[in-house]
Amino acid sequence: MTVGVALPFPVDHVYHYRVPPNLEKVAHVGCRVSVPLRNRTVVGIITDHSGPPEGVRSLRLVRKVLDDTPAASEQLLALTRWIATYYVCAWGEALRAALPGQKQGTQQPKTVRFLRPTLAFASAAGLRDVIEQLRGHKQRALIRTFLRYITAGRPFPAKATLLAESTASAATAQRLVAKGILEESEEEVLRTPDYGNIPDRLTRPPTLNEAQAHAVARLDVAVQAQSFSTFLLHGVTGSGKTEVYLAALKATMALGKGAIVLVPEIALTPQTVQRFRARFGDQIAVLHSRMSYGERYDAWRLLRTGRCSVTIGPRSAVLAPVSNLGLIVVDEEHDSSYKQHDPAPRYHARDVAVMRAKMEGAVCILGSATPSLESLHNARAGRYQLLQMPERIPAPGVRAVPLPDIRLVDLRREARVGLHRVALSKTLRGAIARRLKRGEQVILLQNRRGYAPVWECQRCGWLPECTDCSVSLTFHKATDALRCHYCGFAQRPPDVCPECRMDDFARLGTGTQRVQEELRRFFPGARILRMDQDTTHRKDAHYTILSSFGRGDADILIGTQMVAKGLDFDRVTLVGVVSADVGMGLPDFRAEEHSAQLLMQVAGRAGRRALPGKVLLQTRRPEHPIFHYVQQHDYTGFATMLLEARQQLRYPPYGRLTNVEIRGPDVKRAAKLADRWAETARCSLPKELAMLGPVPALVAKVKTQYRFHVSIKAPRSVRGLSDWLRSVRTEFGAPPSGYRVAINVDAISVF
Ligand code: ADP
Ligand code: ZN
Ligand code: ZN
Numbered sequence: 007m008t009v010g011v012a013l014p015f016p017v018d019h020v021y022h023y024r025v026p027p028n029l030e031k032v033a034h035v036g037c038r039v040s041v042p043l044r045n046r047t048v049v050g051i052i053t054d055h056s057g058p059p060e061g062v063r064s065l066r067l068v069r070k071v072l073d074d075t076p077a078a079s080e081q082l083l084a085l086t087r088w089i090a091t092y093y094v095c096a097w098g099e100a101l102r103a104a105l106p107g108q109k110q111g112t113q114q115p116k117t118v119r120f121l122r123p124t125l126a127f128a129s130a131a132g133l134r135d136v137i138e139q140l141r142g143h144k145q146r147a148l149i150r151t152f153l154r155y156i157t158a159g160r161p162f163p164a165k166a167t168l169l170a171e172s173t174a175s176a177a178t179a180q181r182l183v184a185k186g187i188l189e190e191s192e193e194e195v196l197r198t199p200d201y202g203n204i205p206d207r208l209t210r211p212p213t214l215n216e217a218q219a220h221a222v223a224r225l226d227v228a229v230q231a232q233s234f235s236t237f238l239l240h241g242v243t244g245s246g247k248t249e250v251y252l253a254a255l256k257a258t259m260a261l262g263k264g265a266i267v268l269v270p271e272i273a274l275t276p277q278t279v280q281r282f283r284a285r286f287g288d289q290i291a292v293l294h295s296r297m298s299y300g301e302r303y304d305a306w307r308l309l310r311t312g313r314c315s316v317t318i319g320p321r322s323a324v325l326a327p328v329s330n331l332g333l334i335v336v337d338e339e340h341d342s343s344y345k346q347h348d349p350a351p352r353y354h355a356r357d358v359a360v361m362r363a364k365m366e367g368a369v370c371i372l373g374s375a376t377p378s379l380e381s382l383h384n385a386r387a388g389r390y391q392l393l394q395m396p397e398r399i400p401a402p403g404v405r406a407v408p409l410p411d412i413r414l415v416d417l418r419r420e421a422r423v424g425l426h427r428v429a430l431s432k433t434l435r436g437a438i439a440r441r442l443k444r445g446e447q448v449i450l451l452q453n454r455r456g457y458a459p460v461w462e463c464q465r466c467g468w469l470p471e472c473t474d475c476s477v478s479l480t481f482h483k484a485t486d487a488l489r490c491h492y493c494g495f496a497q498r499p500p501d502v503c504p505e506c507r508m509d510d511f512a513r514l515g516t517g518t519q520r521v522q523e524e525l526r527r528f529f530p531g532a533r534i535l536r537m538d539q540d541t542t543h544r545k546d547a548h549y550t551i552l553s554s555f556g557r558g559d560a561d562i563l564i565g566t567q568m569v570a571k572g573l574d575f576d577r578v579t580l581v582g583v584v585s586a587d588v589g590m591g592l593p594d595f596r597a598e599e600h601s602a603q604l605l606m607q608v609a610g611r612a613g614r615r616a617l618p619g620k621v622l623l624q625t626r627r628p629e630h631p632i633f634h635y636v637q638q639h640d641y642t643g644f645a646t647m648l649l650e651a652r653q654q655l656r657y658p659p660y661g662r663l664t665n666v667e668i669r670g671p672d673v674k675r676a677a678k679l680a681d682r683w684a685e686t687a688r689c690s691l692p693k694e695l696a697m698l699g700p701v702p703a704l705v706a707k708v709k710t711q712y713r714f715h716v717s718i719k720a721p722r723s724v725r726g727l728s729d730w731l732r733s734v735r736t737e738f739g740a741p742p743s744g745y746r747v748a749i750n751v752d753a754i755s756v757f
Contacts, residue, residue, distance in 0.1 A: 036076025241395030243610020263332025293319030
């Protein structure tokens with residue numbers, strides 16, 4: 007018997023091995039195997055039982071089969087194969103993304119030893135009888151511990167805990183086992199993270215409003231049809247999209263089918279996860295990048311073995327082993343965290359979701375208040391069915407909840423106190439003060455972390471730069487450090503300028519730490535929480551900050567874009583954007599789309615229930631058209647304008663964009679390599695494609711690696727793009743060691 011095995015290396019083919027006779031019965035397609043490759047042993051997946059390619063005579067032997075049931079189902083093999091083809095990577099790389107953890111093949115279920123009374127003694131009365139009869143006081147102490155658990159109505163703990171609590175030795179336990187009073191067993195325990203207490207009000211489904219009921223009715227028809235269709239659910243912030251997902255999920259589960267719910271960066275969306283768990287409890291396996299390997303492996307196995315049929319998770323959950331798939335939900339489908347940048351497979355989970363739904367005959371729902379231009383375009387072209395929910399859900403006893411009132415603050419006029427520049431304008435400060443007085447809450451967005459993005463010598467203009475990256479360092483006051491936001495490098499700020507020997511430094515620009523400091527100065531009594539990358543290192547930090555804000559333990563939450571995502575707090579009546587211009591000037595064709603999404607999403611956090619909401623956007627460019635649309639809550643209008651511009655430039659969604667990054671440690675060699683790649687490509691460039699570059703990347707050096715980009719523009723209807731890219735890669739050959747070429751199909755950004 008011979009098998010094809012996909013290995014996680016960037017090659018186009020599968021490898022072939024012979025299966026020794028003793029493994030023939032277990033070497034199923036989809037099982038992980040360990041196989042020799044040159045002088046190493048590597049783990050791969052059996053993809054088929056095909057023979058070796060012509061001309062190959064001697065094959066090496068499979069060493070071990072690592073699964074009794076295949077790790078990858080037929081459907082997952084087909085899906086990952088599509089990913090490999092479309093995104094120009096190896097099948098083995100795509101499969102690696104679908105399996106839990108990086109330590110492929112090394113995980114084991116966690117088992118624990120238990121001691122329990124045998125059936126005859128497994129009651130309070132039975133145990134009391136035993137105590138009467140026993141001599142040794144250690145033995146009696148151990149039995150008494152069991153008795154305590156029984157009378158307290160608690161399940162018995164693991165053996166180790168039990169022995170520790172009764173100060174009995176393993177030998178004592180062994181004697182009781184020998185007498186037939188206790189029995190010992192080894193059992194699997196699931197490593198599941200704690201999601202905190204789920205509030206009661208989340209467990210009961212509300213009566214749907216008209217727009218929700220309409221959306222659910224249309225989805226229900228699709229779910230019952232049990233065939234492929236895609237919906238774009240465009241509902242404003244607070245319109246109750248999650249209830250619609252929950253209803254569609256319920257209908258799917260009632261048919262005995264499985265489902266996948268994708269949410270962006272799950273640590274930021276504990277509320278959404280809680281709502282799903284509140285309604286469906288343990289039927290939902292949560293997948294989550296901040297889980298330990300063990301936790302992730304257990305969740306994955308619950309799905310693989312069919313003990314759970316629904317999963318909720320970030321990007322990679324689209325590859326979860328859910329069988330009999332009926333529904334995929336992509337919440338906040340516009341979010342760029344759905345695109346994997348590095349390593350391969352550089353897939354877009356939203357697009358993979360649609361493809362998977364198509365391959366498995368499932369319904370796909372893409373939901374957002376600010377849909378991506380791609381999805382809007384697909385809906386307009388009739389490829390997706392459009393569901394709209396233009397109004398917010400009113401609170402009990404309230405007729406309607408309007409979208410918040412959005413005002414601009416012109417920073418050119420307002421950003422001074424006396425001679426000093428401040429981050430918080432008088433208007434914004436006044437609005438905050440009123441909320442504090444009324445006991446309401448405030449969310450402030452400043453999409454830059456640290457204290458001051460620029461630390462500059464006032465005499466000669468010297469700027470500290472990272473030695474490993476071509477970016478200047480950001481000043482962090484909390485740790486008194488200059489920090490690189492690309493590689494994490496940090497140093498103490500110099501006492502004098504290394505160029506001119508003066509000590510006259512300016513700390514320019516505004517990061518979250520500076521905003522926090524100003525808040526403390528202007529509002530000494532206010533309770534302030536900050537949420538950015540620097541305050542969320544710990545595993546559960548997001549959850550701690552958000553739940554503390556939700557309980558009302560703080561008045562103001564200041565943070566980076568983390569605070570814009572899906573938060574649903576009743577008492578937030580003011581949202582302030584400290585500088586609404588951050589990000590808008592980036593030389594990226596999606597900069598305006600992303601800015602509009604961020605502004606409307608963060609605005610959507612205000613006034614979600616009974617109390618009216620207000621939003622203040624501080625800007626130096628109030629005349630920019632984006633603000634007109636944001637103030638009118640007219641996302642569609644802005645998107646329509648952007649779509650026209652994209653159409654003229656043949657940018658996505660009217661064309662397709664591939665970005666190729668060539669990087670390496672020596673700038674000249676990397677540049678040469680990039681030239682050679684472009685030359686190779688140009689020789690066979692199909693005439694409907696346009697190639698640009700190579701050019702140095704916007705940040706030309708990251709972590710000592712020099713980066714060059716080639717971008718390739720293709721018409722939307724292009725055929726054979728992936729095949730051509732693959733042929734260029736083969737023609738080009740492997741880059742020298744230490745250098746690499748990364749092909750990013752449907753790149754989100756070109757820098
Ligand atoms: P979105 O995801 O569209 O921003 P949510 O699903 O978070 O909106 O809903 C906003 C709030 O309204 C939530 O607190 C939710 O529990 C509540 N809600 C949703 N649907 C209803 C309904 N039909 N009746 C009452 N409350 C609802
Ligand atoms: Zn200087
Ligand atoms: Zn750096």
